[in-house]
Amino acid sequence: MTLHSAGKRQRKEREFRxxxxxxxxxAEKLFADxxxxxxxxxxxxxxxxxxIGGLYRFFSGKEQLYSILxxxxxxxxxxxxxxxxxxxESTERKIRALVxxxxxxxxxxxxxxxxxxxxxxxxxxxxxxxxxxxxxxxxRKHVARIEGVxxxxxxxxxxxxxxxxxxxxxxxxxxxxxxxxxxxxxxxESLSEKVDDVLELFFRGAAPAAGIGPGFHGxxxxxxxxxxxx
Amino acid sequence: MTLHSAGKRQRKEREFRxxxxxxxxxAEKLFADxxxxxxxxxxxxxxxxxxIGGLYRFFSGKEQLYSILxxxxxxxxxxxxxxxxxxxESTERKIRALVxxxxxxxxxxxxxxxxxxxxxxxxxxxxxxxxxxxxxxxxRKHVARIEGVxxxxxxxxxxxxxxxxxxxxxxxxxxxxxxxxxxxxxxxESLSEKVDDVLELFFRGAAPAAGIGPGFHGxxxxxxxxxxxx
Amino acid sequence: MTLHSAGKRQRKEREFRxxxxxxxxxAEKLFADxxxxxxxxxxxxxxxxxxIGGLYRFFSGKEQLYSILxxxxxxxxxxxxxxxxxxxESTERKIRALVxxxxxxxxxxxxxxxxxxxxxxxxxxxxxxxxxxxxxxxxRKHVARIEGVxxxxxxxxxxxxxxxxxxxxxxxxxxxxxxxxxxxxxxxESLSEKVDDVLELFFRGAAPAAGIGPGFHGxxxxxxxxxxxx
Amino acid sequence: MTLHSAGKRQRKEREFRxxxxxxxxxAEKLFADxxxxxxxxxxxxxxxxxxIGGLYRFFSGKEQLYSILxxxxxxxxxxxxxxxxxxxESTERKIRALVxxxxxxxxxxxxxxxxxxxxxxxxxxxxxxxxxxxxxxxxRKHVARIEGVxxxxxxxxxxxxxxxxxxxxxxxxxxxxxxxxxxxxxxxESLSEKVDDVLELFFRGAAPAAGIGPGFHGxxxxxxxxxxxx
DNA sequence: GATGAATGAGGATTCATTCAT
DNA sequence: AATGAATGAATCCTCATTCAT
Numbered sequence: 001m002t003l004h005s006a007g008k009r010q011r012k013e014r015e016f017r018x019x020x021x022x023x024x025x026x027a028e029k030l031f032a033d034x035x036x037x038x039x040x041x042x043x044x045x046x047x048x049x050x051x052i053g054g055l056y057r058f059f060s061g062k063e064q065l066y067s068i069l070x071x072x073x074x075x076x077x078x079x080x081x082x083x084x085x086x087x088x089e090s091t092e093r094k095i096r097a098l099v100x101x102x103x104x105x106x107x108x109x110x111x112x113x114x115x116x117x118x119x120x121x122x123x124x125x126x127x128x129x130x131x132x133x134x135x136x137x138x139x140r141k142h143v144a145r146i147e148g149v150x151x152x153x154x155x156x157x158x159x160x161x162x163x164x165x166x167x168x169x170x171x172x173x174x175x176x177x178x179x180x181x182x183x184x185x186x187x188x189e190s191l192s193e194k195v196d197d198v199l200e201l202f203f204r205g206a207a208p209a210a211g212i213g214p215g216f217h218g219x220x221x222x223x224x225x226x227x228x229x230x
Numbered sequence: 231m232t233l234h235s236a237g238k239r240q241r242k243e244r245e246f247r248x249x250x251x252x253x254x255x256x257a258e259k260l261f262a263d264x265x266x267x268x269x270x271x272x273x274x275x276x277x278x279x280x281x282i283g284g285l286y287r288f289f290s291g292k293e294q295l296y297s298i299l300x301x302x303x304x305x306x307x308x309x310x311x312x313x314x315x316x317x318x319e320s321t322e323r324k325i326r327a328l329v330x331x332x333x334x335x336x337x338x339x340x341x342x343x344x345x346x347x348x349x350x351x352x353x354x355x356x357x358x359x360x361x362x363x364x365x366x367x368x369x370r371k372h373v374a375r376i377e378g379v380x381x382x383x384x385x386x387x388x389x390x391x392x393x394x395x396x397x398x399x400x401x402x403x404x405x406x407x408x409x410x411x412x413x414x415x416x417x418x419e420s421l422s423e424k425v426d427d428v429l430e431l432f433f434r435g436a437a438p439a440a441g442i443g444p445g446f447h448g449x450x451x452x453x454x455x456x457x458x459x460x
Numbered sequence: 461m462t463l464h465s466a467g468k469r470q471r472k473e474r475e476f477r478x479x480x481x482x483x484x485x486x487a488e489k490l491f492a493d494x495x496x497x498x499x500x501x502x503x504x505x506x507x508x509x510x511x512i513g514g515l516y517r518f519f520s521g522k523e524q525l526y527s528i529l530x531x532x533x534x535x536x537x538x539x540x541x542x543x544x545x546x547x548x549e550s551t552e553r554k555i556r557a558l559v560x561x562x563x564x565x566x567x568x569x570x571x572x573x574x575x576x577x578x579x580x581x582x583x584x585x586x587x588x589x590x591x592x593x594x595x596x597x598x599x600r601k602h603v604a605r606i607e608g609v610x611x612x613x614x615x616x617x618x619x620x621x622x623x624x625x626x627x628x629x630x631x632x633x634x635x636x637x638x639x640x641x642x643x644x645x646x647x648x649e650s651l652s653e654k655v656d657d658v659l660e661l662f663f664r665g666a667a668p669a670a671g672i673g674p675g676f677h678g679x680x681x682x683x684x685x686x687x688x689x690x
Numbered sequence: 691m692t693l694h695s696a697g698k699r700q701r702k703e704r705e706f707r708x709x710x711x712x713x714x715x716x717a718e719k720l721f722a723d724x725x726x727x728x729x730x731x732x733x734x735x736x737x738x739x740x741x742i743g744g745l746y747r748f749f750s751g752k753e754q755l756y757s758i759l760x761x762x763x764x765x766x767x768x769x770x771x772x773x774x775x776x777x778x779e780s781t782e783r784k785i786r787a788l789v790x791x792x793x794x795x796x797x798x799x800x801x802x803x804x805x806x807x808x809x810x811x812x813x814x815x816x817x818x819x820x821x822x823x824x825x826x827x828x829x830r831k832h833v834a835r836i837e838g839v840x841x842x843x844x845x846x847x848x849x850x851x852x853x854x855x856x857x858x859x860x861x862x863x864x865x866x867x868x869x870x871x872x873x874x875x876x877x878x879e880s881l882s883e884k885v886d887d888v889l890e891l892f893f894r895g896a897a898p899a900a901g902i903g904p905g906f907h908g909x910x911x912x913x914x915x916x917x918x919x920x
Numbered sequence: 921g922a923t924g925a926a927t928g929a930g931g932a933t934t935c936a937t938t939c940a941t
Numbered sequence: 942a943a944t945g946a947a948t949g950a951a952t953c954c955t956c957a958t959t960c961a962t
Contacts, residue, residue, distance in 0.1 A: 035352035037267040041936060042945095051944045053938080062936065120350030122261070124268035136414055150436075159436050163427075170431040173407025174400045181399060184366060197393075201400040205435030206380075206389050271953060281927045283955075292953070495812035497727040501957060502924095511923045513959085522957065580810030582721070584728035596874055610896075619896050623887075630891040633867025634860045641859060644826060657853075661860040665895030666840075666849050731932060741948045743934075752932065 020058045023048045024069045032115040036066055036123070063127040070119070071134055073112050077105055078142045085145075091153035092203075098146065099175055099198050103191040106179045113183055143168055171202050250288045253278045254299045262344040266296055266353070293357040300349070301364055303342050307335055308372045315375075321383035322433075328376065329405055329428050333421040336409045343413055373398055401432050480518045483508045484529045492575040496526055496583070523587040530579070531594055533572050537565055538602045545605075551613035552663075558606065559635055559658050563651040566639045573643055603628055631662050710748045713738045714759045722804040726756055726813070753817040760809070761824055763802050767795055768832045775835075781843035788836065789865055789888050793881040796869045803873055833858055861892050 026048040030039045041062055045052045059065035084101035088094040106113050121132050150167045153159035159167060178198060182191045256278040260269045271292055275282045289295035314331035318324040336343050351362050380397045383389035389397060408428060412421045486508040490499045501522055505512045519525035544561035548554040566573050581592050610627045613619035619627060638658060642651045716738040720729045731752055735742045749755035774791035778784040796803050811822050840857045843849035849857060868888060872881045 031352075033352065034354045035350045037350075038352070038354040040934090045945090052936090052946095053944055054942090056937075057942080114352065118350055118352030120265040120267075120348055122263060122265040122268075122344065122348035124264040153436075157438065160434075160438050162430070162436070166424075166427045166431060167436050169407050169411060170404045170428075170436065173403040173405070175403070176407055177399050177403025194396075197396045198400075200392070201396060201435065203435045203437040204390075205431065205433045206383075206392070206397050206400065207433040208387065208390050270951085282953090283928065284926055286954070287925070491812075493812065494814045495810045497810075498812070498814040500955085505924090512925095512957090513923055514921090516958075517921080574812065578810055578812035580725040580727075580808055582723060582725040582728070582804065582808035584724040613896075617898065620894075620898050622890070622896070626884075626887045626891060627896050629867050629871060630864045630888075630896065633863040633865070635863070636867055637859050637863025654856075657856045658860075660852070661856060661895065663895045663897040664850075665891065665893045666843075666852070666857050666860065667893040668847065668850050730930085742932090743949065744947055746933075747946070 016058075019050075023050065023055065023058055023065070024072070027065060027069055028073070028115060029111050031066065031069070032111040032118070035118055036120060036128075063125060063131075067127060067131040067134075070115070070131060071138075073109075074116075074135055074138050077109070077112070078138055081105060082142070082145055085149065091149065091156055091158045094149050095153070095171065095202070096195065096199055098149070098171070099195050100192070102175050102179065103195060106182065107191055110183070113179070117180065117183060143172065146172065174198050174202055246288075249280075253280065253285065253288055253295070254302070257295060257299055258303070258341050258345060261296065261299070262341040262348065265348055266350060266358075293355060293361075297357060297361040297364075300345070300361060301368075303339070304346070304365055304368050307339070307342070308368055311335060312372070312375055315379065321379065321386055321388045324379050325383070325401065325432070326425065326429055328379070328401070329425050330422070332405050332409065333425060336413065337421050340413070343409065347410065347413060373402065376402065404428050404432055476518075479510075483510065483515065483518055483525070484532070487525060487529055488533070488575060489571050491526065491529070492571040492578070495578055496580060496588075523585060523591075527587060527591040527594075530575070530591060531598075533569075534576075534595055534598050537569070537572070538598055541565060542602070542605055545609065551609065551616055551618045554609050555613070555631065555662070556655065556659055558609070558631070559655050560652070562635050562639065563655060566642065567651055570643070573639070577640065577643060603632065606632065634658050634662055706748075709740075713740065713745065713748055713755070714762070717755060717759055718763070718801050718805060721756065721759070722801040722808065725808055726810060726818075753815060753821075757817060757821045757824075760805070760821060761828075763799070764806070764825055764828050767799070767802070768828055771795060772832070772835055775839065781839065781846055781848045784839050785843070785861065785892070786885065786889055788839070788861075789885050790882070792865050792869065793885060796873065797881055800873070803869065807870065807873060833862065836862065864888050864892055 023044065027039070027044045030043055030047060033039075041052055041055060044065070045055055048055075055065070059068065081098065081101040084097045085094045088097045119135075121135075123129060123132065147164040147168045150159060150171070151164040154161060154164060154167075175198060178191065178194055182194075253274065257269070257274045260273055260277060263269075271282055271285060274295070275285055278285075285295070289298065311328065311331040314327045315324050318327045349365075351365075353359065353362065377394040377398045380389060380401070381394040384391060384394065384397075405428060408421065408424055412424075483504065487499070487504045490503055490507060493499075501512055501515060504525070505515055508515075515525070519528065541558065541561040544557045545554045548557045579595075581595075583589060583592065607624040607628045610619060610631070611624040614621060614624060614627075635658060638651065638654055642654075713734065717729070717734045720733055720737060723729075731742055731745060734755070735745055738745075745755070749758065771788065771791040774787045775784050778787045809825075811825075813819065813822065837854040837858045840849060840861070841854040844851060844854060844857075865888060868881065868884055872884075
């Protein structure tokens with residue numbers, strides 16, 4: 001009977017998780033469409049096939065539901081992205097994997113991205129202020145890991161001798177804006193096609209290659225900023 | 231008497247504008263702290279020294295107040311930024327001016343930036359959906375102007391023969407993320423110091439200059455992506 | 461100078477009355493269109509060309525304005541109607557004059573009638589409860605005067621030996637409903653054309669004349685109610 | 691279980707209707723006392739033993755509550771009245787039944803009558819303008835049915851060859867005013883006692899029967915209007 | 921006297937959360 | 942365990958009235 005109860009409990013447990021996940025999935029869509037305040041517990045209940053009271057068996061309240069939803073997804077997202085990165089060896093392949101997986105994630109989780117982009121970060125209640133901090137923490141960890149990759153690349157002389165933080169800012173910024181632009185505009189083209197674009201710009205920058213063009217000026221700021229003046 | 235009344239009306243008019251601006255300023259701070267929904271008209275009234283009813287002489291409602299606040303500031307922001315750009319002649323100075331003025335604007339309008347970053351874009355009501363579209367429109371216009379600058383740079387051979395849109399995405403992305411990172415982190419360092427960082431990364435990219443290092447491979451993707459593998 | 465001031469005061473007085481009347485006239489239209497609550501002091505001010513504060517020189521508040529408006533008009537109405545009646549000598553001419561002047565008054569004061577018909581009589585505040593009583597009082601006086609006319613008619617054997625109150629109820633009811641029907645329906649036909657209709661029905665009733673038709677049954681209820689059964 | 695749930699649902703349904711009716715009943719009293727605007731949702735909630743929010747399970751808002759209240763009652767009223775009429779065969783009995791049931795309805799639904807008499811018909815909002823039209827529509831239907839009865843009476847030679855509309859106006863007018871007078875005055879006497887009064891006046895009019903009195907003049911307006919002058 | 925800006929009480933409505941069934 | 946009816950605090954907005962200018 002111990003075995004039996006154990007099995008029963010396990011099944012219950014599994015079922016519990018399953019239902020919880022289902023609620024989160026439906027809520028994700030609703031929050032993405034309407035934002036936190038515009039979405040009501042009644043709508044979430046309706047949409048997920050539960051009763052209003054039933055939701056409270058899985059979550060202690062609306063804020064917790066929202067926080068858990070966002071945090072779970074944020075962690076999954078960064079894990080998935082960094083997982084792809086860690087499978088690679090060379091710095092360049094890592095960076096390429098980073099861009100690819102970032103883009104793939106948006107493309108496959110549009111609702112979550114819309115939710116995240118539309119997330120009102122200045123929320124006043126304690127629970128949601130906390131959420132904001134947690135999201136930022138995860139983001140910071142993500143940045144740190146990227147800095148690690150880039151720092152390694154610098155040591156390997158694949159990247160220039162700049163502050164890893166600066167390189168990370170640029171890389172993340174370019175990736176983030178491509179994602180934003182894609183989300184905000186009519187999705188004619190796939191984001192995945194832009195991977196090479198991003199890599200090209202991140203690695204080689206916007207200026208024509210040295211030695212080509214009016215003359216060679218050596219690396220550095222001076223060249224970059226005054227080249228045209230000549 | 232005409233003169234007298236005219237003067238009076240002008241004074242009233244000026245005072246009206248002044249008070250309205252004052253309300254907006256206070257509201258900006260509150261919205262930045264708490265978001266749209268968490269901020270009440272009563273708080274705005276309290277904070278700006280008006281009665282609740284008084285606010286309605288200046289704005290037809292909370293949504294209008296918020297929308298006007300955001301749109302006025304967004305337009306001012308882009309105008310100020312692009313104004314600085316247009317004073318420059320060379321492409322490189324234009325781009326440098328763009329970065330500088332972007333950064334300066336954030337530094338001088340922290341509250342507004344926090345508001346904009348925390349702006350919940352998934353708001354359901356007609357008025358706020360409209361606001362979202364207007365913000366995006368202004369943003370698109372801004373991007374288009376930057377594309378113009380970059381397109382010119384391409385013609386002048388100061389920038390590589392890439393799609394202006396791609397260059398713009400990269401530049402805006404890097405700028406935006408620097409701003410975001412600065413807003414979100416303890417503001418030890420000034421953002422203005424980072425201008426050269428951004429320019430360096432945007433123009434020259436993350437890879438070491440060609441012709442320096444293990445060998446020269448000519449420009450192009452191949453080099454960029456496989457250099458390390460060698 | 462006494463004379464002078466007296467003249468001045470008189471002029472002021474006249475002007476005061478004139479302005480007051482003008483306000484009431486404009487307010488009448490607004491109240492007729494929108495009812496008491498839907499009409500704001502600001503609208504009345506706007507419509508009558510006064511400032512909001514200015515209205516309070518003539519009336520101590522909205523309820524008083526409304527009450528005065530209604531009571532003055534109600535009294536004028538009944539006075540005008542009964543004035544026409546009193547000019548007549550014979551009972552029948554008096555009754556005819558009553559109908560005519562009732563109808564004429566509606567036709568010439570549609571706004572006021574709409575106001576009166578739309579008047580919410582169950583108002584809770586002391587001032588408006590009082591108004592309701594006053595209107596009823598005037599109405600009762602009007603009914604009493606009509607009863608007087610009708611009582612006289614009974615004595616003169618021009619009217620049947622019924623209770624004057626009953627005759628009055630019938631007459632007033634018929635008149636009132638004609639007015640109501642006319643106000644509520646597309647005003648194709650003029651109400652004045654209906655005067656003879658009303659008189660015919662009031663005097664002679666709906667049943668065919670005795671002695672004409674299947675047989676004579678003598679006056680009285682029996683005939684009226686069982687005639688058809690035969 | 692189907693049976694069980696079905697029973698349960700039915701019980702719920704019945705209870706829902708019951709509570710809804712209870713709210714309407716209490717609201718009727720309050721609206722009758724204070725009119726639409728003076729009555730607050732809080733009062734209705736208090737009076738009917740619900741919480742404020744609870745009312746919104748039954749009605750989508752105050753206007754809907756009011757509209758439903760009025761329309762349901764208006765329809766019931768006319769149905770009940772005309773139901774009594776339709777049970778009769780002869781025109782005279784029909785008319786008598788009409789008067790009786792009109793009077794009975796007022797006597798048994800004083801609150802509703804007060805509400806209807808005090809109903810402010812000039813309400814500005816869309817919902818209440820609509821209500822006004824609906825009330826008028828029902829009234830028009832009622833008038834049309836009465837015209838039908840009277841038209842039939844004309845064909846049966848029980849009523850004079852006048853326009854059915856005119857006869858209807860007179861009958862309805864007399865009935866309505868008796869009701870109004872009764873509602874507005876201290877209710878010493880019962881309205882039902884007045885039925886014969888009304889019928890006598892409607893059928894035979896106010897003038898003495900022809901052939902009785904100073905002389906016989908034959909039927910027609912001339913007699914009616916100039917009799918006294920002779 | 922005249923103005924109209926300012927006040928703020930008051931009311932309809934929403935919705936997260938609870939809890940009796 | 943599950944339900945969903947009930948609660949009532951919280952919020953936006955209106956507008957009669959006042960009063961400084």
